[in-house]
Amino acid sequence: MQSETGLQLLARLGSRPSIAGVLSPIFNDGPSAKDVIELFGTEGTGKSEILLNLVAGIILPKTWKSVNLNGKDASVIFIDNDYKFSILRLVTVMENRIHATLKNAPQAEENLTNDVELLIQKCLSKLSLIRCTNSSELLVTLYSLEQTLLSNPNISVIMIDSISAFYWIDKCNGGESLAAQEKNLTLISEVLSKFINSFSLIVIATKCALMKKRMREDYNLEKSASNIDRLKNDHQEFLCKAWGQLVTQRFHVEKQLASNHFKCHCIHLGSSKNADKTVIQFQITDNGIQVL
Amino acid sequence: MSAVRPNLCPQLSEDVVSKLRSAGVKTVVDLIKTDLEGLALETSLPYKDLVIIRRLLLAQFSTFPVNCSDFYLTTIASSSIIPTPAEKLNELLDGGLYTSEVTEIAGEISSGKTQFCLSLCVSVVMKARQNVVFIDTCGGFSADRLAEIAESLYGEEHLEHILQSVKVIEAFDIFHLMTALQTIKDKMVKKVDPFYDTLKLLVVDSITAVIYPSLGGQQMDGHGLMVQLSLKLRHLAADFSLCVLVVNNVIGDGKVSLGKTWSHVPHCRLLISHPKDQESNVRELVLIKSSRLATGGKTKIGITEKGIEDWT
Incomplete structure (x- = not known):
């Protein structure tokens, strides 16, 4: 018989703050509870930038001094395996976002600079940063988060930048057996899946395109295929099966060198095929992501 | 991954370690992911001790989250x-x-x-x-x-x-x-x-x-x-x-x-x-x-x- 403690029951039934519409239109009116979103792309395509913008939108309050900041007032756990999280960039994005909103708000008082700083400080306390140095440390850390998640009902998202960080190290340490190579990531996926189900969490992870898609014989056929098919074929799952099954939405991020614009394609996995063919173009400015 | 070995924490004596090992618990990850109630029955170790060991190992091998307002x-x-x-x-x-x-x-x-x-x-x-x-x-x-x-x-x-x-x-x-x-x-x-x-x-x-x-x-x-x-x-x-x-x-x-x-x-x-x-x-x-x-x-x-x- 399965038993659970009162705390677990509350965590399972109680609702966590919704972050729906936080970075629309890239995520449409999502992400919704229990989504597992994977951001996939080569280097410098704005994956981490999307995460930072999401964080900014999530931890800001809904309103502040009767100005509508359109934040979600929720907490985030950010797992930085790549050691690339830049808090300074996050603060810049938040500051610019607040100032841009204040400019358009007639009721705003002047000279709020100090207050903005205090507000940002307050918001940042809703963000926890974890830096892991190898995959078993990540696994143990995830296990240890269970208590945190139980006691803090305000946490609605876990972000992982990136889930592929330890891929090569695990591959080398695992020896010949594929199962041993993928052991840690499989266990990590299991823990995440447990969290998602018992806490209605959202997981957003980046995955670096670490290898080229192998050319297949029918490559010429693929060339003529539509854009979305090309992208589907562009992606090659190299992480373990457990992770692949966990992902519900995959976003392909691309960069167009000529225009410095970024392109984001959403692909819903599991559900009806090619249901969503939206392509969002955005650019990255000092204020963060600007959708074109 | 670190093996479960004596003196990782005070509760892990040679005896406890060998009992755990015979139940198939060899690494820290094994211990953390196993259902402790079942493990207590199998090894006849006190459940309370196992919970303490798990908690200590979790603290020892995980990274502590940093609050970003301090980090900033x-x-x-x-x-x-x-x-x-x-x-x-x-x-x-x-x-x-x-x-x-x-x-x-x-x-x-x-x-x-x-x-x-x-x-x-x-x-x-x-x-x-x-x-x-x-x-x-x-x-x-x-x-x-x-x-x-x-x-x-x-x-x-x-x-x-x-x-x-x-x-x-x-x-x-x-x-x-x-x-x-x-x-x-x-x-x-x-x-x-x-x-x-x-x-x-x-x-x-x-x-x-x-x-x-x-x-x-x-x-x-x-x-x-x-x-x-x-x-x-x-x-x-x-x-x-x-x-x-x-x-x-x-x-x-x-x-x-x-x-x-x-x-x-x-x-x-x-x-x-x-x-x-x-x-x-x-x-x-x-x-x-x-x-x-x-x-x-x-x-x-x-x-x-x-x-x-x-x-x-």
Whole structure:
């Protein structure tokens, strides 16, 4: 018989703050509870930038001094395996976002600079940063988060930048057996899946395109295929099966060198095929992501 | 993954460990993921003890979350920007090279990569009053050239100080390089050598020379080593607010070498090349990757006896 403690029951039934519409239109009116979103792309395509913008939108309050900041007032756990999280960039994005909103708000008082700083400080306390140095440390850390998640009902998202960080190290340490190579990531996926189900969490992870898609014989056929098919074929799952099954939405991020614009394609996995063919173009400015 | 062994925590005696082992619990992960009630029945160890052991091991082997409002304050207090000797380049990089970041400069043979590094060493010592560790992996470091740059910019009276503030470590393969990085880390943690208290810039010239020999073929070991090395560099940069500058090569038509996995490593990537229609000492620098700035910006520098400087 399965038993659970009162705390677990509350965590399972109680609702966590919704972050729906936080970075629309890239995520449409999502992400919704229990989504597992994977951001996939080569280097410098704005994956981490999307995460930072999401964080900014999530931890800001809904309103502040009767100005509508359109934040979600929720907490985030950010797992930085790549050691690339830049808090300074996050603060810049938040500051610019607040100032841009204040400019358009007639009721705003002047000279709020100090207050903005205090507000940002307050918001940042809703963000926890974890830096892991190898995959078993990540696994143990995830296990240890269970208590945190139980006691803090305000946490609605876990972000992982990136889930592929330890891929090569695990591959080398695992020896010949594929199962041993993928052991840690499989266990990590299991823990995440447990969290998602018992806490209605959202997981957003980046995955670096670490290898080229192998050319297949029918490559010429693929060339003529539509854009979305090309992208589907562009992606090659190299992480373990457990992770692949966990992902519900995959976003392909691309960069167009000529225009410095970024392109984001959403692909819903599991559900009806090619249901969503939206392509969002955005650019990255000092204020963060600007959708074109 | 660490094995469950005696003395990891007080409750883990030899006896307990052998009982756990006979129940198939060998590593820390095994213990953490197993259902403790079942394990207590199987090993006849008290459930309470198992819970305590699990909690202690969790604390010992996990990373503690950092609250970002504290993290922000420490970052602001510890981070700095290292200006390069060329003003226009600083504008391109929004001030210069940032601490806690890995910056990469890539270019063909004799495109001025090492000159850029040497010039930066001098400006870090004189402008920022900080120390430099220069890891030379291919014998490209020239103390004479460093002295020439230093002397022509700041005169003979500062020469000794500048040369004393740059430490050169030779490491000709990836294992020596990793050992060298570990030694630097140890010294920064222990704080016994005053040189490392003011260390701000770590140069690896070049990273390609040590990684390339281990890549290729059917073996995956090379990739594993490369990622290990890249993590070591990033940890050093982040944990000690260092600025890490690595030198890379390009292959063929301006493609940076070391492939897709490495390309995710640097925060900033500068491409240095010699424009064909320009004089022989002029170089063009292009920012091709950055985690905080718009990419594609260009600037020209000239290489003279004073190192690198703006070219107008």
